[in-house]
Amino acid sequence: MKVVKNREISLEEYLEAKKNIVDRALDEYLPEMSGPFSEISESMRYTLFAGGKRIRPVLCMASAEAVGGNADSVLPVACAIEMIHTYSLIHDDLPLMDNDDYRRGKPSNHKVFGEGVAVLAGDALLTEAFSLMSGVIPQISPEKSLAIIHEISTAAGFRGMIGGQVADLKAEGEKVDMETVNYIHSHKTQALITVSIRAGAIIAGTGTDDLNALSEYGKKTGLAFQIADDILDIESCRKILGKDTGSDEELKKATYPALIGLEESKERMQKLVEDALADIRHFDEKAEPLRMIARFIAERKS
Numbered sequence: 001m002k003v004v005k006n007r008e009i010s011l012e013e014y015l016e017a018k019k020n021i022v023d024r025a026l027d028e029y030l031p032e033m034s035g036p037f038s039e040i041s042e043s044m045r046y047t048l049f050a051g052g053k054r055i056r057p058v059l060c061m062a063s064a065e066a067v068g069g070n071a072d073s074v075l076p077v078a079c080a081i082e083m084i085h086t087y088s089l090i091h092d093d094l095p096l097m098d099n100d101d102y103r104r105g106k107p108s109n110h111k112v113f114g115e116g117v118a119v120l121a122g123d124a125l126l127t128e129a130f131s132l133m134s135g136v137i138p139q140i141s142p143e144k145s146l147a148i149i150h151e152i153s154t155a156a157g158f159r160g161m162i163g164g165q166v167a168d169l170k171a172e173g174e175k176v177d178m179e180t181v182n183y184i185h186s187h188k189t190q191a192l193i194t195v196s197i198r199a200g201a202i203i204a205g206t207g208t209d210d211l212n213a214l215s216e217y218g219k220k221t222g223l224a225f226q227i228a229d230d231i232l233d234i235e236s237c238r239k240i241l242g243k244d245t246g247s248d249e250e251l252k253k254a255t256y257p258a259l260i261g262l263e264e265s266k267e268r269m270q271k272l273v274e275d276a277l278a279d280i281r282h283f284d285e286k287a288e289p290l291r292m293i294a295r296f297i298a299e300r301k302s
């Protein structure tokens with residue numbers, strides 16, 4: 001764990017420091033709000049800088065550090081993943097998807113820019129992510145870059161996040177079993193979180209055993225993260241969460257609480273976090289941020 005003036009850095013300080021690095025880099029990578037791209041740029045930036053937690057890019061950087069690498073070297077990939085995540089949120093809020101009016105504490109992208117521009121802003125963030133990754137991943141070979149881009153596109157596409165979203169839409173209003181809920185959660189949410197962690201470690205240059213351990217950590221924290229999201233949709237409110245709550249129940253979504261109730265959902269989430277911590281038990285103090293983030297996932301309020 002990093003030491004600041006003879007004391008250990010807290011999770012809040014770690015998240016804040018990394019979030020600032022990500023925010024500065026995203027600002028640099030994206031087109032300016034003036035000139036020929038001003039309208040689309042404004043819409044892309046609106047949701048990108050609306051106050052997201054940056055958990056995926058922070059996990060990517062923390063994973064690189066856990067295996068002895070440098071967080072700065074994974075920054076383009078970490079930011080690209082945040083762009084992909086933000087595109088998915090913009091599209092998810094559209095009336096033809098979840099029809100949510102608020103996101104990250106502000107009116108949703110389509111509420112401000114209209115549905116056409118919101119669709120295009122999402123598309124532009126997705127394509128820009130791949131432009132960014134194919135242009136600059138410092139210190140690694142073209143073969144490794146290509147392998148990482150392949151993994152990220154698979155995790156974001158129909159074999160991953162999109163596949164989960166399709167299953168989620170199909171399950172709305174249906175009576176579903178645990179296998180279906182796990183399929184939705186593992187594809188919609190876990191896939192992008194796991195690949196964030198894997199990409200950080202691969203760029204930093206880790207061996208197979210540590211990469212496998214981090215992948216297991218990623219799968220468990222990724223699933224725990226979505227169960228926390230299901231729970232917060234019931235227990236939180238728009239003021240804290242930054243988006244409308246209660247929509248899962250309204251849309252009759254396939255969630256853990258709908259299937260097994262709130263208390264058992266909390267127990268399963270806690271168990272996943274404990275198992276994720278066990279997966280990286282053998283890592284040294286450089287993995288402390290990953291440990292703190294896993295605990296934070298179960299305790300988060302937004």
Ligand code: GRG
Binds near residue numbers: 052053091092104
């Ligand atoms: C291609 C039309 C089209 C749509 C794609 C794939 C998709 C839409 C949506 C799935 C994305 C989604 C809503 C996944 C749920 C994952 C989740 C828990 C999102 C919230 O993530 P946080 O809590 O949000 O990290 P912040 O705002 O902090 O970044």
